[in-house]
Amino acid sequence: MxxxxxxxxxxxxxxxxxxxxxxxxxxxxxxxxxxxxxxxxxxxxxxxxxxxxxxxxxxxxxxxxxxxxxxxVHIGQVITHVNGEPMARLKAGQRTKLVTRPGLIxxxxxxxxxxxxxxxxxxxxxxxxxxxxxxxxxxxxxxxxxxxxxxxxxxxxxxxxxxxxxxxxxxxxxxxxAVIERFLLADVRADLPLPRDAVSVWLRGDQMVGAFPLPGTDVWRLMAPAPAGTAEDLEPDGLLAALAGVLQDHARLPAAVAREALWTSTFRIHxxxxxxxxxxxxxxxxxxxxxxxxxxxxxxxxxxxxxxxxxxxxxxxxxxxxxxxxxxxxxxxxxxxxxxxxxxxxxxxxxxVGETPLARAVRDRIFVPLMNRxxxxxxxxxxxSQLKVTYRNGPLAPRSLPNWSTRGPHAGDRVPDLECVRDDGSPTRLHAELRSHWALLLPTTSEHPCAAIARRHLGETGTVTVLTPADPRSQQIMLVRPDAHLAWRGTSPAALSQWLTRTLGATTTPGDHAKRPCPPP
Missing domain, CATH: 3.50.50.60 (FAD/NAD(P)-binding domain)
Incomplete structure (x- = not known):
C-alpha cells in the first residue's frame, strides 16, 4: 500500500x-x-x-x-396537547436581551x-x-x-x-x-390543519406524536415512538401507516392526511x-x-x-x-x-414520554401547564439557544484570573455581538470580525501596546482585529476568542502578555509556524 x-x-x-x-x-x-x-x-x-x-x-x-x-421555517411556538386538548403554548422565538436570532427549522x-x-x-x-x-x-x-x-x-x-x-x-x-427503544420518522407532504410557525406535540399516556413544519409546500416531519408490536423491518408504506394511525388516535387527524412520503426512517435514542x-x-x-x-x-x-x-x-x-x-x-x-x-x-x-403513571401525572398536571408562564x-x-454556554472557571479562565468588574462578560463567557468601530472609523459588529480572527477591544481608537502584544503571540496583522466598542463604558481591554468567548480582560499590557504566554505555551517561534506552510486564503 x-x-x-x-x-x-x-x-x-x-x-x-x-x-x-x-x-x-x-x-x-x-x-x-x-x-x-x-x-x-x-x-x-x-x-x-x-x-x-x-x-x-x-x-x-x-x-x-x-x-x-x-x-x-422560523419557529415561534411549541404547542403541546394533552389527551387531545391544547394545554401549553411555549413561545420559542421571542427576542430577549440574550437571544436576538430566531430558532430555525x-x-x-x-x-x-x-x-x-x-x-x-x-x-x-x-x-x-x-x-x-x-x-x-x-x-x-x-x-x-x-x-x-x-x-x-x-x-x-x-x-x-x-x-x-x-x-x-x-x-x-x-x-x-438506550433511553427509548425505537422511534419512527417520516418527512411527508400532507395537508395538516396546523400553524406553520409551530411545532405541534400530542401526549396521551405513554404515547406521543410530533409534527414539525419543514421548508417547502405542505412538507412536515412526523415523529412518534414505535407502537408495541411494530415490526423491526418496516417498509416505508408500513411506517407511514403506523404514524398515520398514531396521528389519528391522538391528534384526531384523518388517517389519509399524508399524500406522499419523502423520507422514512427508524432510530433508537441512545x-x-x-x-x-x-x-x-x-x-x-x-x-x-x-x-x-x-x-x-x-x-x-x-x-x-x-x-x-x-x-x-x-x-x-x-x-x-x-x-x-x-x-x-x-x-x-x-x-x-x-x-x-x-x-x-x-x-x-x-x-x-412519561415512563410511569406518576411521571405522566406530573407531566400533564405540572410540567406542561408551567410552560405557559x-x-x-x-x-x-x-x-x-445555547447562548448561555460558558467556559468560566475552565482551564483558560481559571478562578485566579481577575474579572476586574461584575459588569459585562467574565473570562470564558460568550461576548454579545457588540456594535464596534474599526481603526479606520467605519462601523461594524464584533461577531462579523471574528471569522477565524481574534478581536482586541480597546477603549479608544488610538494605538495601544496590547495590540502589538496580541499580534506577536497570535499572528501577523489580520489575525487579530483591533476594535473599539461604540459604547465604551470602561477603560478595560478585552481579548475575544474566534468563537466569541472572552479570553482575557484587564488594563495591563504585561498581564495580557503573561496570560498569552501561559495559555499558548508555544514551543516554536511565531513566524516559523508550520512544517508545511500554507498562506491564509
Missing part, C-alpha cells in the same frame, strides 16, 4: 456539519486540510433539522449562514450544502467514497488508511458519527445506555459520551464524541460548537503558535457541555 503525496496538516473524517465546520475554520486559519467521507456523495435527506441561535452564530462566523434564515442537508460551498471557496473539496479503515499514530503524526492507499498527516479528527471508525482506531470508549475527546494526535467531535435524544434540537448545534472551539485551537497548534497542551482544553471546555446536553435531553425525553418560557428558550 503506497502513500499518497500530501501536504495535509489535518485530515477530517466525516463531511457532516461538524466536520465541514471544522474544516472551514481550519482552512480560514491557513491550515492545510483534507475532508474524507465514506459516502459516495452528499445525503439529500433532512436528518437533523433544528438550528438554534448558537448554531446560526457559528455558521455566520464561518461565512456559511448566507441565505439559510430565508430558506428556513432547516434540513441538515441544506446546512451541509452551505458549508461545502464555503469550504470550496476556501479551496477544499470533499473526497467522497473514502472510508477510514484504520489509523496509526506516533509522536510525529498519523497514518490514515483507506481501501486505495494511505495518507500521512499531523492530525486526524473523527467527525464520522456515532459508529466512528476514528474513535475505534484511537481506542476511545463510548459508554452509554445516550453516549466518549471517555476522551483526544488521544495523542487523534481528536473527536460531534456525534463521534456524543449522541443523545433529538428532543430540544441540540445535536447539530452541539457539534457545530465543538468544531468552532477546536478549530482555533488546532490552528494555533498546527501553525506553531501554541504547544499541543492547548488541545487538552478542547475536552476540558466541550465535554462538560455535552454532559449537560445529554442530561437535559434525556430528562426531557423521559418527561415527554412567561418566566419559564424565557428560561427554556434561552437555555435551548
Amino acid at each position: 503506497e502513500f499518497e503525496m500530501s501536504d495535509t496538516t489535518v485530515v477530517v473524517a466525516g463531511a457532516g456539519p461538524t466536520g465541514l465546520a471544522l474544516a472551514c475554520g481550519l482552512r480560514a486559519g491557513g491550515v492545510p486540510v483534507r475532508v474524507v467521507d465514506k459516502a459516495e456523495g452528499p445525503s439529500p435527506t433532512s436528518r437533523a433539522l433544528g438550528l438554534q441561535p448558537r448554531g446560526s452564530e457559528v455558521l455566520d462566523r464561518l461565512g456559511a449562514l448566507v441565505d439559510l434564515p430565508q430558506r428556513s 432547516i434540513s441538515q442537508a441544506e446546512v451541509e450544502a452551505r458549508l461545502r460551498r464555503r469550504l470550496s471557496d476556501l479551496g477544499v473539496e470533499v473526497e467522497w467514497g473514502r472510508e477510514v479503515l484504520a489509523a496509526d499514530q506516533n509522536s510525529q503524526g498519523v497514518t490514515v488508511r483507506f481501501a486505495d492507499g494511505q495518507v500521512r498527516a499531523d492530525w486526524l479528527v473523527g467527525c464520522d458519527g456515532a459508529h466512528s471508525r476514528v474513535r475505534k482506531a484511537a481506542g476511545i470508549g463510548f459508554p452509554g445506555v 445516550r453516549r459520551l466518549a471517555s476522551s475527546y483526544r488521544r495523542g494526535r487523534i481528536l473527536l467531535g460531534g456525534d463521534a464524541a456524543h449522541i443523545h435524544s433529538p428532543f430540544g434540537g441540540q445535536g447539530m448545534n452541539t457539534g457545530l460548537g465543538d468544531a468552532e472551539n477546536l478549530a482555533w485551537k488546532l490552528a494555533l497548534v498546527a501553525t506553531g503558535r501554541a504547544g499541543t497542551a492547548l488541545l487538552d482544553t478542547y475536552q476540558a471546555e466541550r465535554r462538560p457541555i455535552a454532559q449537560e446536553v445529554l442530561k437535559s435531553t434525556s430528562a426531557m425525553t423521559r418527561m415527554i 412567561p418566566l419559564v418560557q424565557r428560561l427554556i428558550w434561552e437555555k435551548s
Whole structure:
C-alpha cells in the first residue's frame, strides 16, 4: 500500500456539519486540510433539522449562514396537547436581551450544502467514497488508511458519527445506555390543519406524536415512538401507516392526511459520551464524541460548537503558535457541555414520554401547564439557544484570573455581538470580525501596546482585529476568542502578555509556524 503525496496538516473524517465546520475554520486559519467521507456523495435527506441561535452564530462566523434564515421555517411556538386538548403554548422565538436570532427549522442537508460551498471557496473539496479503515499514530503524526492507499498527516479528527471508525482506531470508549427503544420518522407532504410557525406535540399516556413544519409546500416531519408490536423491518408504506394511525388516535387527524412520503426512517435514542475527546494526535467531535435524544434540537448545534472551539485551537497548534497542551482544553471546555446536553435531553425525553403513571401525572398536571408562564418560557428558550454556554472557571479562565468588574462578560463567557468601530472609523459588529480572527477591544481608537502584544503571540496583522466598542463604558481591554468567548480582560499590557504566554505555551517561534506552510486564503 503506497502513500499518497500530501501536504495535509489535518485530515477530517466525516463531511457532516461538524466536520465541514471544522474544516472551514481550519482552512480560514491557513491550515492545510483534507475532508474524507465514506459516502459516495452528499445525503439529500433532512436528518437533523433544528438550528438554534448558537448554531446560526457559528455558521455566520464561518461565512456559511448566507441565505439559510430565508430558506428556513422560523419557529415561534411549541404547542403541546394533552389527551387531545391544547394545554401549553411555549413561545420559542421571542427576542430577549440574550437571544436576538430566531430558532430555525432547516434540513441538515441544506446546512451541509452551505458549508461545502464555503469550504470550496476556501479551496477544499470533499473526497467522497473514502472510508477510514484504520489509523496509526506516533509522536510525529498519523497514518490514515483507506481501501486505495494511505495518507500521512499531523492530525486526524473523527467527525464520522456515532459508529466512528476514528474513535475505534484511537481506542476511545463510548459508554452509554438506550433511553427509548425505537422511534419512527417520516418527512411527508400532507395537508395538516396546523400553524406553520409551530411545532405541534400530542401526549396521551405513554404515547406521543410530533409534527414539525419543514421548508417547502405542505412538507412536515412526523415523529412518534414505535407502537408495541411494530415490526423491526418496516417498509416505508408500513411506517407511514403506523404514524398515520398514531396521528389519528391522538391528534384526531384523518388517517389519509399524508399524500406522499419523502423520507422514512427508524432510530433508537441512545445516550453516549466518549471517555476522551483526544488521544495523542487523534481528536473527536460531534456525534463521534456524543449522541443523545433529538428532543430540544441540540445535536447539530452541539457539534457545530465543538468544531468552532477546536478549530482555533488546532490552528494555533498546527501553525506553531501554541504547544499541543492547548488541545487538552478542547475536552476540558466541550465535554462538560455535552454532559449537560445529554442530561437535559434525556430528562426531557423521559418527561415527554412519561415512563410511569406518576411521571405522566406530573407531566400533564405540572410540567406542561408551567410552560405557559412567561418566566419559564424565557428560561427554556434561552437555555435551548445555547447562548448561555460558558467556559468560566475552565482551564483558560481559571478562578485566579481577575474579572476586574461584575459588569459585562467574565473570562470564558460568550461576548454579545457588540456594535464596534474599526481603526479606520467605519462601523461594524464584533461577531462579523471574528471569522477565524481574534478581536482586541480597546477603549479608544488610538494605538495601544496590547495590540502589538496580541499580534506577536497570535499572528501577523489580520489575525487579530483591533476594535473599539461604540459604547465604551470602561477603560478595560478585552481579548475575544474566534468563537466569541472572552479570553482575557484587564488594563495591563504585561498581564495580557503573561496570560498569552501561559495559555499558548508555544514551543516554536511565531513566524516559523508550520512544517508545511500554507498562506491564509
